Amino acid sequence: MRLHPLLPALAGLAFVGPLYGLGLVSTSPGVGAPADTLLRLTCASEPRLGAAGRIRITSLESGAVVETIDLADPAPTRLVGLNPTPYRYRPVRVEGRVAVVHPRAGVLAAGGAYRVDWDAGVLADTVGTPLAAGNFTFSIRPERPAASAVAVTVAADGAGDFATVQGAIDWVPAGNTVPRVITIRAGVYEELVYLGSRQPFVTLRGEDRAGTVISYANNQNLNPGNNRAMVAIDANDVTLANLTLRNTTPRGGSQAEALRGNGRRVVLDRVTLSSLQDTLLWNGALFVTDSLIKGDVDFMWGGGACYFQRCELRSLGSGYLAQVRNGESGRGNVYVDCRLTAAPGVGNVYLARIDPRPDVANTWPFSEVVFLGCAIGPHVRPEGWLLNNATAAPQVRFWEYGSTDLAGGSLDLSRRLPDARRIDRETAERYRDPRYVLGWTPPASAPPPPRRERLTGLSTRARAGAEPVIVGFVVAGTAEAGVLMRGVGPTLGAFGVGETLPRPRLMLQREGAVLAAQTGGPVPGPVADAAARLGLFPFRTGAADAALLATLAPGAYTVALADADGAEGNGLVEIYDAAPGEGTRRLANLSSRALVGEGDATLISGLTVAGAVPKPVLVRGIGPALAGFGVESALVRPRLTVFRGTEVLAANAGWTGAENPLEIARAGALVGAFPLVTGSGDTALLLELAPGNYTAQVSGPAGVGGVALLEVYEVP
Template sequence: MFAARLFRRLVLCTAVVCLVPPSLLAALGVSSLFPANAATGVCIDTPLRVTFDAVPTVGTSGRIIVINSGGTVVDTIDLSSATQTRTIGGTVYNYRPVIVAGNTAIITLRTAVLAYGQTYRVTVEGEALRDTSGSAFAGISAGAWSFSTKSAGPAAGTSSLTVAADGTGDFASVQGAFDFVPVNNSKPVLINLRNGTYHEILLLRNRPFVTLRGEDRRQTVITYANNANFNAGNNRAMVGIDSNDFTLERLTLRNSTPIGGSQAEALRTNSTRCFASNCDFSSYQDTLLINGAVYFSNCYIEGDVDFIWGSGVAYFYRCETRALRRGYNVQSRSTAGRYGFIFVECAVTAADGVTNHVLARTDTTSFPNCEVVFLDCVLGPHLTAAGWLVTGTGGTAGLRFLEYRSKNLVGALIDTSQRAVGSRQMTDAEAEFYRVPANVLGGWAPPVSTDTSSPAGLVTASPAGSSTRLVSLAVRSFAGAGEQTLIAGFGLSGTGTKDVLIRGIGPTLAEFGVPGVLADPSLKLQQGAVVLAENDNWGNAPALLAASQSVGAFALAATAKDAALLAGVGATSYSAQINSADTGVALIEVYDAATANRNLGLASLSARTVLAADDVLIAGFVLSGTGNRLVLIRGVGPTLTEFGVGGVLTNPRIEVFGASGKIYENDDWTAEIRSVVARVGAFTLPAGSKDAALLVSLAPGSYSVHVRGPAGVGGVVLVELYDVP
């Protein structure tokens, strides 16, 4: 009988209205709670999470109530209230107490309502959360959800804190860690932010010397839809920094306010000596508001209207600014005698379909003396020929819209003859002045970045007039027989022929403290399947000895069982191979033995090996000459599966070391280097792959590249080096 009645009701449904009463529809089911029921050791700042078996929506009535073990209500969130407020960093903000992300409702309690060493019960009335049809869920009754907090927090004065969304750190929210730092703090405090998405408005005020460091640039995300319609004035920014000497590293700040949602900064700061390195900033209008002094290194900033603006000083080094829609990149409100926004070796790009964009705009009636500088930057085709927009009645005598050697995406100088009146090209002397950050940052010399995980801001061609070239290549790894043969591919470009010295080192590595060396390497030089030359023991041959001394290679004992050969090569690809009856660590070296012949030179190196867990593949190279040289470096693992390779290293990481130690590193590559990849003839990496790549401009010197996987992970990996002319 019931089934018949239900069937009759179902057939009355139309595309617009269904006559099935809500009581007969399936309600939301709770899949999990966080903290779990009866959990212990919970952070006092933890957001509560209810995960359902379907997407929930936030109700317009119903309450969420938190009660301590003594029966006292410590917080009540009444969703019938149109406005909810929360104190953040000492300032009262409007906030959304419940946010939905996927199937999870994230509940943020008011500040400091939970205490250490306490037990709490949570009640959620059914009307507080509903399914997408509007039906309330069953609710969480008193006694069904409880948890106990940690007995105590970090000791006062702790200088290193961990924030983890899963509750395994000192705090579960960034603001919780910010609030722990004492007002007028006088010593460095490092806040390590583990991977996760943190739905927060943040404010750090009068707490200097704080570093917020993400675990992974793209997997550590702070996001919130804060804007001028929701919180007016300075409170509209998602992250507000009013503390000097603040550092932000390796994370993403994403203001999720939709298009047209009013001013919505991802970051606002009024502070000095602030440093942002290897970060992504995303919004639409007014992504960055800089009223202090900030140095940005290797950052990505996207938006549409004046998405970098303010009255402060900002120095952008090797960053990418990306226009999401037609508009203006920069609006500086700097005054006479004060520096503005300086972009050095940056990339100015746009989303597909964006046109008629400009670098910066100003109304000279209000801001006749503002400064915006683009020095050695790569500019996309979305920019107008005028490049700048100057309006108003204040004249251009004090305007400083400056540009120097702007290039297009393939590295050719841009025609600037049609640039807007009021802008001009800098002299060489002016350019050299702006290359030094301390000149515009009040004498402050920012720290050097050691990560280029989004290298789009780098120039895409070596500097004109540079004589620097690759003069030697090397790779060190495990070697043996058969599939354990160590193979290094190398290529030359140019015309004619020249000699190269190739060495296969095993036993002599022991003199440098390397354990487990290959006792008796055998060396072959091949072009395709053709063996061009081979050697077992180098035998102190006069030609090999002279060549080794000429290129500055380390000495080999006359009786050493290392291998070496000298061969004439041309502009093509070769492989050097080491094998042996036994196994051990070996080194392949390739030297340009005729550097005076500049018609032909080393152009690439590649090596593939199987890394054991926690092992490392090391490649080395030497640059010689005058001026910088651009080098593309890749660590390929996942993409090898497209070539039929199994057991690959799933997430390789590359590190570049120079004379001063580690200077660059990368985990996951970014797509902006594709034009360079095609130019050097390398195979394409799929968008979003976990392979690693760097495009770096290097001075003459010796460098090494380390390729490794995550802790405890091994697999097949390929390292590649390419000279980029």
């Protein structure tokens, strides 16, 4: 789209009449804003919204008015995302000295140029002196994130792909089938958010939990019914991580959820939810870990299954933590290793309440609320639980096991509601399993503090000939690393491998530039010493195996192994951290591409996990997806198997048939791997590997060969 010729001179300038008591200091945006940009008028003193007047946005190219905001409209509405029910909203709000204007979604086109006009009296100072009529111009950047992109960024200052969270969600297509990550930079995003049921596989990840805040005063009075929640998620397979959702509706302002949803396989990881009445409403299946939930009356409620792990549940006033409305066969809310705290001076709090009367409309006699190993503060009443309109509820499941006070000491439960139970250990262990509660196994929760568990050795055995064995690896961290690389051919014969490369040649590259190369022959002393320190097998005396020792800066590298004279045979590429455990740098992943067949032509990679506790590792065997990168004769139906010694730990013949395909896709996005197509024949396994040595193999069907890629990623 051609920009209006006057725009470069006019963009960002305001044209106003006499300013009277309210001076206009600046306007934004200027040139090249995202299409979901907000408009800002910054004044010399704090403005007040007028009772009447219009703000219009006009296309400089067509002359058409694309948006009109009328301050005299008592109930303006807009559509939010894929929700067909309009929301009432506040089109103009004041933040200190800044008036912020919210255009409706879709009115600003990529590459467009616009003029903003406002009537006199739209803003006034504190004594009623109006801002005169005026205008300014701005433009929208011509490019938008591609539909095929899997990661975008939201930044309130306009420096990201989008300026609003909802703008980024609107980029996710209806019928989405691939994992997409929306990173939200620190800032306060004053908006309503809706993620529709046809937009699954989305992660919203904040840059800073306390500093990335979605906020709005939405409630039953403003938007009755399902639209009263500030953030609504009706999609499955969604993750919210490392951010804060804060509904700013004041006390007494009616029901005001910070978050509501119907989705299944939804994860909240290190999230803060804050409101008063009804903070969290969920009717699907929800896993919450390492999070903070604040409220007072029924601030966790709904009819879905919810599993809370290591969370803080903070009461902001007298009331009830939960009101759970599950049916007889359904699961309710389960709290595991949580802490129940309160704001200063708050008491008279119940763990949960319910109307349990049978055969009465809108009652729930099988309500299930379970606390396991939770530390409970003195703000909770001794009886703990409350029945509404009933004195007995023999079928209600108000259960506790291992409750303590906040210091970990014993807690007196002798005065608990008679129908509440202290369950036995066997029942408690059953409820500690998220799969039992939710019907699915959530991904690993918040990452632990930095630890020394790491990949210290990576190796690949494959057949080289016209197609060399190509191995990629990454040095991660902030410091240089000593890396030992070996290309083994003749010595493999001592281990029973036939048809080995007679004279291997090893070549190290970065971004296409050759950094070092070595053809089999005598091994220099420092290289041999490094291999001995690492406990590697020595080369056979006189064998023409190759080795390199290099100090490498953080980054991605490739090593190619072929025969120096063009012969064909089996070879082994080994890559080792020459000083494992020192500093923060480490080997982060390995990828190997080679021709795969049967027997000795199987593609085999080995890896070593060092440390004291298990390490998450993503292993992928790629065949069909290689065709999309121009690779001819890609292996059609790869099979991936991971061994420890001779024991098969896991195998896969199609990644979407794995037990945890969503977690595999999320891990791939997290480590930057290219996405796999749903239903493809490519393979993948996401494993927690204890320290030790492992091998991963990619093979093909009997009698079928082709090029395959084997990848091993360290998952943070």
